[in-house]
Amino acid sequence: SLIHEEEIGGLILVATDQCLKTDEDKKIIDKIKERLSKIVCIEFQYEGLSSVMFDRQETARRATEYLIQKGFSDIGYIGEDDDRVHGVQLALSEKNLDAKRDNFFIAETFDMSGGFKAIDFFPADKKIPRAIVCGSDEVAIGVLRGLSKKNISVPDDVAIISIDNIEISEYTCPPLTTMNVQKKAMGEQAVKMIVSGTAGKDESALKIVLPSSLVVRESC
Numbered sequence: 040s041l042i043h044e045e046e047i048g049g050l051i052l053v054a055t056d057q058c059l060k061t062d063e064d065k066k067i068i069d070k071i072k073e074r075l076s077k078i079v080c081i082e083f084q085y086e087g088l089s090s091v092m093f094d095r096q097e098t099a100r101r102a103t104e105y106l107i108q109k110g111f112s113d114i115g116y117i118g119e120d121d122d123r124v125h126g127v128q129l130a131l132s133e134k135n136l137d138a139k140r141d142n143f144f145i146a147e148t149f150d151m152s153g154g155f156k157a158i159d160f161f162p163a164d165k166k167i168p169r170a171i172v173c174g175s176d177e178v179a180i181g182v183l184r185g186l187s188k189k190n191i192s193v194p195d196d197v198a199i200i201s202i203d204n205i206e207i208s209e210y211t212c213p214p215l216t217t218m219n220v221q222k223k224a225m226g227e228q229a230v231k232m233i234v235s236g237t238a239g240k241d242e243s244a245l246k247i248v249l250p251s252s253l254v255v256r257e258s259c
Contacts, residue, residue, distance in 0.1 A: 042071050049077035049233035051226075056083035057149065077238045079229040089238040089245040091228045093220045095202075098251040099126030102172050102200045102218050105253060107134050111170035111198060117157045117182060118174015120147045123202070127172050149174070154181025159188060167191065170259060173201040176208040179215055179258075198259035202251070213257035221249045 042050065050071065059065055068085060072078060080090040099122070106114055107130065114136070116127045124144060131138035145168070146157035154173065158181075161167055167186075173179035179201035186197055193199055193213055201208065204219035228247055232238040237245055 043074045044076065047075060049079075049238065050075050051229045051233070052078065052080045052083075052085075052088075054082045055080065055085070072240065076240065077233045077236070078240070079232050079238045081225050081229055084246065087241045087244055089232055089240070091225045091232070091247045091249065093225075093251050094122075094248050096122035096126040096129070098202055098218045098220070099123035099172060099174070100130045101126075101251070101253065102202060103127045103130035104133075105216075106170045106172065106198060106200055106259060107131075107136070109170075109198070109259060111259075112136055113169040114172065115143050115145045115168035115170070116172045116174070117145045117148060117154060118172070118178050118202075119149050120144075121174075123172075123174050143168070145171070148178055148181075151177050151181035151184070154178035154183075155185045156181070158182055158185025161185075167197060170198040170200070173199060176201045176203040176205045176215055176217055179217070180207070180211055183211055183215075183258075194257065194259045200259050204254050208254075209256065211258075216256045216259045217254050218251045219254050220251050224249055 078088050080088050082092050084090045103114060128138045148154055148157060173182055179199055182199060183193060186193055191197055201215050201217045204217045208215040208217050239245055
């Protein structure tokens with residue numbers, strides 16, 4: 040009720056898709072859309088709104104491809120159930136590896152606790168993959184802790200690659216190999232779109248996709 044153009048000239052919505060769980064949640068975004076002319080979504084896309092994001096599918100595909108190039112063929116995924124899953128699946132399929140979703144998708148999660156639980160509660164009768172793509176660095180940190188609890192060494196026993204390149208990823212044990220996502224640039228682009236007036240809506244909505252890059256460290 041406080042969001043209207045008399046008070047707010049522009050609005051940036053950050054990763055709001057993580058909050059949109061029901062139709063009622065989406066109605067809030069629709070009300071905001073009706074009231075404001077300049078809105079930019081960061082790291083997600085909402086119908087009729089401008090956005091700045093990275094290509095989740097391509098980023099996950101390249102992360103998986105890197106593992107394959109390193110000689111790994113037994114690869115799993117832990118993370119959000121979105122385009123990243125399709126990216127992993129595509130990379131596996133391209134190399135004629137097992138791309139059946141049920142066989143590589145280990146767990147759906149978006150935080151450290153979920154990553155930890157995915158390993159800690161891993162079925163005793165099921166083998167942990169030789170390499171794991173994590174949907175984010177936060178998930179990967181939880182996975183590292185879960186593997187450590189089971190005395191599983193990274194990367195000697197299980198290799199890990201993740202997505203984000205948040206600051207702490209350089210200081211984990213071992214430091215995470217990850218796909219760098221241009222978060223600062225996303226924020227800059229969002230502000231520029233609002234200030235310049237290019238943050239259109241509906242048929243004038245603008246979508247900017249920034250590339251990601253590989254940062255090689257010690258986890259794989």
